[in-house]
Amino acid sequence: MTSYRSYTAANIHELPQYDSIPEEQIRAIRTVARVYPFRVNSHVAEHLIDWSNIPDDPLFRLSFPQAEMLSEDDYGTLSALLTQGAPAEAVSAAVREIQFRQNPNPAGQKELNTPSLDGEPLHGMQHKYRESVLFFPLEAQVCHAYCTYCFRWPQFSGLENLRFQDDSVTRLVGYLRLHPEVRDVIFTGGDPMVMPSETLASYIRPLLQVPTLKTIRIGTKALSWWPLRFVAEPDNDALLALFEEIVGSGRQLALMAHISHPRELENPLAETAVRRIRSTGAVIRSQSPVVRHINDDAGTWEAMWQKQLQLGIIPYYMFLERDTGPKEYFAVPLVEALGIFNRAYRRMSGLGRTVRGPSMSCSPGKVAVDGIAEVGGQKVFVLKFIQGRNSDWVGRVFFARYDADATWIDDLVPAFGDEPFFFEAELRRLSGS
Numbered sequence: 001m002t003s004y005r006s007y008t009a010a011n012i013h014e015l016p017q018y019d020s021i022p023e024e025q026i027r028a029i030r031t032v033a034r035v036y037p038f039r040v041n042s043h044v045a046e047h048l049i050d051w052s053n054i055p056d057d058p059l060f061r062l063s064f065p066q067a068e069m070l071s072e073d074d075y076g077t078l079s080a081l082l083t084q085g086a087p088a089e090a091v092s093a094a095v096r097e098i099q100f101r102q103n104p105n106p107a108g109q110k111e112l113n114t115p116s117l118d119g120e121p122l123h124g125m126q127h128k129y130r131e132s133v134l135f136f137p138l139e140a141q142v143c144h145a146y147c148t149y150c151f152r153w154p155q156f157s158g159l160e161n162l163r164f165q166d167d168s169v170t171r172l173v174g175y176l177r178l179h180p181e182v183r184d185v186i187f188t189g190g191d192p193m194v195m196p197s198e199t200l201a202s203y204i205r206p207l208l209q210v211p212t213l214k215t216i217r218i219g220t221k222a223l224s225w226w227p228l229r230f231v232a233e234p235d236n237d238a239l240l241a242l243f244e245e246i247v248g249s250g251r252q253l254a255l256m257a258h259i260s261h262p263r264e265l266e267n268p269l270a271e272t273a274v275r276r277i278r279s280t281g282a283v284i285r286s287q288s289p290v291v292r293h294i295n296d297d298a299g300t301w302e303a304m305w306q307k308q309l310q311l312g313i314i315p316y317y318m319f320l321e322r323d324t325g326p327k328e329y330f331a332v333p334l335v336e337a338l339g340i341f342n343r344a345y346r347r348m349s350g351l352g353r354t355v356r357g358p359s360m361s362c363s364p365g366k367v368a369v370d371g372i373a374e375v376g377g378q379k380v381f382v383l384k385f386i387q388g389r390n391s392d393w394v395g396r397v398f399f400a401r402y403d404a405d406a407t408w409i410d411d412l413v414p415a416f417g418d419e420p421f422f423f424e425a426e427l428r429r430l431s432g433s
């Protein structure tokens, strides 16, 4: 059985597979990790990464920072400071300067999504969509391993004013009692599955006393990064009993599993974890962005969704890489993402067509790229709101001029004239700008 060990830039030399990583790659990892910290554990190293294919292996690129994640200039600056043995303050200043240029607060999360109770902002919650609230437990600020494309990199980098965290479920319950329209609470982080079962229970049990709450979701990558959490940790039985208790209360418990590559599920530990979770009555839904170097081909998505269906996981979302951090390295143009989605989707039976996307989780809402069409002689993207900051936007279709290079909604302009998109004025009003 794999015992838990975690590797970061500080102890990468202790990784048993250290000698498989070329020296130049090690230098790049140590340099880029100053900006985007990495964390890999023994399960990832022993069961997921193909060490005979470094650096191209997708699971290696998903786990270890790459030189190209920084611009050439930034990499050069940082690399020179480190090589010259510059004082720690000078290195930190350069790192912070680079980090603050990487859009660390995408989609205005901090300003637009933070709710308040009794006039006080609730910094451990986000309420963007009418029916659902995100909650960030204080003890879930890390993950079992970090994904190199993670949009929550500012939390791991210690950018204090960009953290979301709360240790009080009392505030969450108070908020839910004032907002009966909220049906879902989504536990997120980091990864809530890093918490001991007792801590997770202390957050969840009070919620079971809120009759208007119908669904509890837990966003997690533990199925991939540390499936032993559900199989062989001392308190895994307590965890599964908690899941049963939630289901027994008449609510749906959904594990929102972040799965980026089929290999993450192709091991007996992950399969056992899925079986154990499902035996509690919880459902597992899967989501991931489509990202360059890791899963940017239809065959990978088809294999991933097929494996999920076989195990009883419901394919839920294909996202587009968010406009933060090393976006340039990972982003896939909208047109290419749509092609990948469609080719994989066409190979699925009806059961697999539960998946939605490719979708942008952006400031106005979740916007899916539904297709490309020619209307009145103009080639356009057909876009659709799956979720909206204003719920009246949900289901609305709108059009943008076709752009082969666009990777995000900010790159798009409305089709058929120079009017702004229909939601822009209201979005500005909601933003107070």
Ligand code: SF4
Pocket: 142, 143, 145, 146, 147, 149, 150, 151, 152, 189, 190, 191, 220, 221, 258
């Ligand atoms: S599991 Fe999610 S929150 Fe954790 S590092 Fe990966 S993308 Fe980020």
